[in-house]
Amino acid sequence: MQVIIIGAGIAGLSCARRLAQRSGIEVLILEGRDRIGGRIHTWDLKDNKTYNPKEAQKASFPIDLGASFIHGVSEGHPVKALEKEVGFTTFDSEEDESALIFYDRQSGKKLQGEKAEKVAFFSQGPLPKENLWSALLTRKDDPVYGELWEQLESEEEREMVMTMSKLWTGWTGALHWDLSLRWWGAENDFHGGNEVVLPGYQTLIQWSADKATFKGAKVELNKVVEKVQRLRNNKILVEVQDGTKYYADYLISSLPLGVMQNSPPAFEPDLPEGLKQSISNLGMGLLNKIVLRYETAWWRELSPPSFFCILPTQIAKRDQGYRWKGEQIPKTVEEAKYLVENEGIFAQNYDIINQSPILKIFLGPPIAHAVELLDDDWIIKTIHDRLIKSMLPNDEQASISPPASAQVTRWNKDTFSRGSYSYIPAANESPQFPGGSRQDMEVAATSIWDGTLGFCGEHTSADCYASVHGALLSGEREADRILHTLQKERL
Template sequence: MDSRDKRSNPQLQKALCYSNVERRHASSPSVIVIGGGFAGIAAARALYDASFQVTVLESRDRIGGRVHTDYSFGFPVDLGASWLHGVCKENPLAPVIGRLGLPLYRTSGDNSVLYDHDLESYALFDMDGNQVAQDLVSKVGQIFESILKETDLVRQDFREDMPISRAISIVFERRPDLRLEGLDYKVLQWYLCRMEGWFAADAETISLKCWDQEELLPGGHGLMVRGYLPVINTLAKGLDIRLGHRVTKIVRRYHGVKVTVEDGRTFVADAAIVAVPLGVLKSNRIKFEPRLPEWKEAAINDLGIGIENKIVLHFETVFWPNVEFLGVVAESSYECSYFLNLHKATGHSVLVYMPAGQLARDIEKMSDEAAASFAYMQLKRILPNASEPIQYLVSHWGADENTLGSYSYDMVGKPHDLYERLRIPVDNLFFAGEATSFEYPGSVHGAYSTGLLAAEDCRMRVLERYGELDILHPVMGEDPPISVPLLISRM
């Protein structure tokens, strides 16, 4: 039932191996892209279209990285990224998704500050299975937004940074009228739990100074109904992608780069784009020779990497309310939980339990069977008549050696411009990925846009050396008319 069992399927293996492509002319500029996630594939696509020799080295037996659409239930389920945050023409990914005709299911309007669902789409329950009145859910949600606005005043009054949890405590000291008790307090903890899910981190580690620095695009949030895999497969078509090639060493010289993979084989090119997850960079599993500059190492060390996982439960029939989110309210955000209802968007009887932060770390220590059982017991608390799942899937983004985390966030006391520092090239090494996106960290469109940016920086640098620089030649060619993905109305 684990998605990793697909390795034994030769048909899928064949479909994901893209290395049988015709080599470009030997004198063409060459680039090695390290990492076959969204950023790496976007960069490779752009450079391939600009007539570069491009080789993508990917450690897994599949492309996509933290985009992973699983089909073992007989229909697509995203175990990683699953939303397009900002369904609008300003979103770098919207034209790609729109041209593919992929539908999105809208789960929030423009007023969503942190959550990817509107307030009226929640059904919350206490630990005894009693449903919380909808007007109370909405009222506490509005109070939570008021509390967050008040934390901005705390930010202005204190020179030093602090965790968002400490700032909320100060707000309660200053504004006793915003304090909540009883059931209201438990609902507030649930909203805090959702905020922690947004950052994949606990409120005790999220920066007050930087938590709201991400640029939120208009258009609301759209769930990818058919999964993200069709998008990345389209971008990857025709590329030379070497699966099962885990990079261990990158040597940079003025005349080029030499990249070594785990089995000792080496690849050489004019330049390299490093598009591996922040967690992998933090682990020092890739050795850089010479060492990266201190400012680059500091950016890697000082950015936070959070964990959010998915436990996907497939049922025979639907027995839950027709809402987009089911939640359990409790005395602390750690004890709270929530389930995404995929039935509304896809018509399939699936609930997705989504633990984040410390809870996600604790669950990762369990077996898949124990994790699925844990999620099911949370569901039984609120719906005592819940039937047992017939199938389940469990992600392991924190423990997976290819990711070592889900996505980046701002830690207390660290500047927001660390994302930009991580993006800045070092000689003929270029960097891409969601953790290099100053505007859109932690998002697929952030990863995609940094892939294009790294490709353009790389193209300019390499062609400059070749004496072939033409500033009028765009990487991706002429842009087609912008089309925004189709939104499915709520059921």
């Protein structure tokens, strides 16, 4: 029996790994890219190529350009549970008491002590109900959030909190007011700390692929699926860009939400209307990263924690209600440049995490969209200048050399992902849109064509969407569904 899986991300590989354990099932993964891993991509900043855990040398600088954290580390976490078997280690980002320190671009001073704590609490505090992030999503006269808002003593404090809240758009990949408050936190995900996977998530990808191929599964790269057709004999014909045709008894698609929304293969017969509607109801968020490797960690003496912030050049100003003035996705190069030069940014300090002279910048909307419009050289120089000007006194800045190597991601432009991860969007009156819901993710996970065409991937994991573990579980779910059907057929 032939099972074909579209996509060798963690969902597709986990599906293959489980199916391949059963004798009598031939598993073939068709992957469009020239590498496995999808939105997991560990990059070697020394050799400037995809990091290969099998060829790891001590002097390499692996860094994750896609997923890097295990979120919600707690009892039974499916990725954390694999730590020993896969052979990765983790850095617990709470361990260094990563109290955020905010560098002020103008003065080069740190925002410290009580004031920093208050700003951190209100802008980032315990999600989802008790922080300003949620307050921003609702009306001020709401009794809970209104009260919270009043705890801030001045308009200046409110503006500072709003400024910091903006930095958290990377968490969801969406502007705050595009998120559905109704469905915020409704998922039944794992709750716990966030740990960075070392030397990188590629270890999990390689392990999953090895496990599957050891049991006979095959992976073919550079196979861009363009057409999926149900034949009269109930088999499924899969056609790829190079003209090759494949036949499957079962097909599992792990195509990302962004691909399903923007450039799906031609399905014959067409996908059911309800499924197409759910795919379009969901949102595909964007997080981009800039990684800068220096010859030495010039920031070491400032001793920032593993995560720190560079403040925006201007404090956020409130427009109507809780919107910020001028907050929108950039459309022109000028708008994009303004954002990269002025927006607040998060930096992750690898000098602490694994003693590498690397800073990783996390960019959520709208600055994440800005880098998609700009070229690498300009972005790298601008961010480097902002870092040294914000953190060092004037007389020390000239002695800092530019990065020895760097990478900028553009997950929206990437035709194999078209964004970073899914979110549930809020209703919108223009154009009329009722908003997304958890049910849309459940519909996106529903198999069709008498169960012969199934779907997995992070956006089909209603309880753990936007995560590696959600994608992994969704792949296993689809494998179990097929195994269960086969078992029933044998009765």
